[in-house]
Amino acid sequence: MGDTVSAGRRRMRQYPAWVPYAFIAPSVLIFALFIVWPALNGFYQSVFTRGIIVRPDIPGLGAAYVGLANYERVLGDERFLSALGNTLLFSAATVPLIMLLSLALALVLQKRFRGVGAARAVVYWPSMISFIMVGIAWKWILNFESGIANYLLGLAGSPKVGWLVSPSLAMASIVGVSAWASAGFYMVMYIGGLNSIPEVYYEAALIDGASSLERFRYVTLPLLRPTILLVMVLATINCFKVYQQSRVLTAGGPGRATVFLVQNIYEEAFKLPNSVGYASAQSALFFLVMLALTLVQLRLGGRDGEA
Amino acid sequence: MRAILSALKALALCLVAAVFLLPMLWLVLSSFKGTQELVAWPPRFLPKAWTLANYAAGLRYGDFPRFFANTAIATAASTLLSVSISAMAGYAFAKYRFPGRDAIFVAILATLMFSLEVILIPMFLTLKQFGLINSLWGIIIPPAATPTGIFLMRQYCLGLPDELLEAARMDGAGEGLIFARVVLPLAGTVLSTLTIFSFVWRWNDFMWPFLVINDDELQTVQLALANFVGQYAVEWGGLLAMTSLSMLPMLLVFLVFQRYFMKGIAMTGLKA
Numbered sequence: 001m002g003d004t005v006s007a008g009r010r011r012m013r014q015y016p017a018w019v020p021y022a023f024i025a026p027s028v029l030i031f032a033l034f035i036v037w038p039a040l041n042g043f044y045q046s047v048f049t050r051g052i053i054v055r056p057d058i059p060g061l062g063a064a065y066v067g068l069a070n071y072e073r074v075l076g077d078e079r080f081l082s083a084l085g086n087t088l089l090f091s092a093a094t095v096p097l098i099m100l101l102s103l104a105l106a107l108v109l110q111k112r113f114r115g116v117g118a119a120r121a122v123v124y125w126p127s128m129i130s131f132i133m134v135g136i137a138w139k140w141i142l143n144f145e146s147g148i149a150n151y152l153l154g155l156a157g158s159p160k161v162g163w164l165v166s167p168s169l170a171m172a173s174i175v176g177v178s179a180w181a182s183a184g185f186y187m188v189m190y191i192g193g194l195n196s197i198p199e200v201y202y203e204a205a206l207i208d209g210a211s212s213l214e215r216f217r218y219v220t221l222p223l224l225r226p227t228i229l230l231v232m233v234l235a236t237i238n239c240f241k242v243y244q245q246s247r248v249l250t251a252g253g254p255g256r257a258t259v260f261l262v263q264n265i266y267e268e269a270f271k272l273p274n275s276v277g278y279a280s281a282q283s284a285l286f287f288l289v290m291l292a293l294t295l296v297q298l299r300l301g302g303r304d305g306e307a
Numbered sequence: 308m309r310a311i312l313s314a315l316k317a318l319a320l321c322l323v324a325a326v327f328l329l330p331m332l333w334l335v336l337s338s339f340k341g342t343q344e345l346v347a348w349p350p351r352f353l354p355k356a357w358t359l360a361n362y363a364a365g366l367r368y369g370d371f372p373r374f375f376a377n378t379a380i381a382t383a384a385s386t387l388l389s390v391s392i393s394a395m396a397g398y399a400f401a402k403y404r405f406p407g408r409d410a411i412f413v414a415i416l417a418t419l420m421f422s423l424e425v426i427l428i429p430m431f432l433t434l435k436q437f438g439l440i441n442s443l444w445g446i447i448i449p450p451a452a453t454p455t456g457i458f459l460m461r462q463y464c465l466g467l468p469d470e471l472l473e474a475a476r477m478d479g480a481g482e483g484l485i486f487a488r489v490v491l492p493l494a495g496t497v498l499s500t501l502t503i504f505s506f507v508w509r510w511n512d513f514m515w516p517f518l519v520i521n522d523d524e525l526q527t528v529q530l531a532l533a534n535f536v537g538q539y540a541v542e543w544g545g546l547l548a549m550t551s552l553s554m555l556p557m558l559l560v561f562l563v564f565q566r567y568f569m570k571g572i573a574m575t576g577l578k579a
Contacts (some may be wrong), residue, residue: 020399020404020408026392038429038430041429045429122324128568131513132533136550140334141333146350148350241425269431283428290420
């Protein structure tokens with residue numbers, strides 16, 4: 001009896017035990033070396049003072065264990081706090097804009113009609129190219145002296161507007177460009193979600209005499225909840241990583257009005273001596289804020305979903 | 308009434324299309340204008356005299372042919388590596404049973420939380436340890452492992468019948484041979500999807516080259532464009548031309564493989 005079972009097992013598995021590990025080894029190796037190790041090292045470095053530019057001659061800044069001092073310093077650092085504030089403001093404006101814009105586009109372009117494929121392609125196209133390319137196109141449009149935006153405003157009798165150079169408008173321009181460039185990507189996700197809602201629910205609502213607004217409110221929205229949640233989480237994470245748009249459009253200016261977390265961390269580490277530990281502490285806080293936001297969103301979405 | 312409504316709808320649709328199409332179109336059209344016309348006031352929509360002068364200037368400026376070559380090499384190599392190792396890992400996670408399988412798979416998916424932007428500085432230190440700073444290998448190897456790729460391939464392989472693999476084993480085929488001769492030929496669609504996505508991600512990528520590359524002659528196109536636009540006096544003609552040129556491969560890929568994108572995003576919702 002026992003013999004037949006083990007014989008059967010032997011026949012089932014005719015490959016050496018190491019084979020599966022060999023198949024996953026290349027990927028696992030890269031993940032271990034280039035994600036797990038740097039991530040752990042980042043937390044480790046954050047309790048030291050070390051530098052990419054090392055200046056041991058500067059007193060008190062040699063490579064030394066400093067406990068949580070880097071974290072304490074971050075919390076009183078005006079540059080970091082303003083970058084954090086800018087990032088939060090940017091995300092708070094861009095995420096809802098993306099969610100509404102891409103949902104509206106999805107509702108219009110979900111239906112089947114002549115030319116819908118082309119329309120979807122046109123809306124999706126800005127997501128196909130980098131923020132660098134998108135940023136250059138908009139910088140050309142919004143540029144103060146010879147940009148077409150100010151020309152068109154001039155036709156309407158308005159004076160030139162400093163889209164990228166006035167502190168309040170620069171942030172708004174980056175928000176607008178980011179939402180414009182991302183809408184197509186999230187639209188495709190929404191269309192996927194809309195297509196997965198069974199037709200029968202709409203038919204049933206129709207029989208009950210629901211208006212199109214009621215069908216949207218009581219059929220589409222509740223059944224689309226998982227997609228809405230996913231879009232919200234992904235959009236928030238991507239907004240928190242904002243850097244390329246501001247690099248091209250404003251280079252962080254005017255002043256520091258559009259310096260975001262990524263730019264601040266990078267400049268901290270690469271332009272100031274002995275600041276790897278300090279920049280790592282900023283990265284760690286950046287990660288924790290992002291993680292917390294994601295968990296809160298998932299929690300809220302999950303709870304509402306049950307109700 | 309109905310005719311008016313549908314005309315209004317068509318008008319709204321055209322407006323939406325214009326909002327999304329015109330900004331990039333304006334960039335491309337401007338790139339064909341002469342130096343004078345580029346800053347002419349009032350601007351004309353179409354170039355009065357089409358010219359390639361900006362393209363010639365751009366290609367001379369800062370060695371763009373080399374930047375395109377760097378980008379093409381890095382994109383091709385990283386995509387080849389990425390698709391190969393993702394296919395292997397995805398297949399193993401779907402079709403083998405081994406201790407630690409599920410834990411490792413979940414750990415790999417969890418790495419999505421640690422994108423490059425979040426671990427920028429420690430990543431730089433690691434790359435430096437391995438001698439990958441200022442080398443194209445630095446933008447080929449580290450980005451090649453993607454949870455998205457492994458996930459897609461695993462989903463696909465879960466659908467393959469075990470009997471197929473058993474039959475091949477009965478015939479005495481080794482595991483490597485089964486993967487290469489039985490599994491891969493059946494996985495054409497998912498491999499194409501992965502290849503296209505990886506190509507687009509790597510071609511567009513800015514953050515990895517930004518962190519890895521210092522030398523001017525090793526720059527990729529995206530890095531060079533970003534540096535180009537960061538100068539005090541932007542040389543618009545060449546910049547617009549080189550930006551248009553770098554959109555061209557994406558346009559070709561998009562026109563040929565449009566369906567893969569819509570499907571791929573709807574399937575995974577992931578963007579690297």
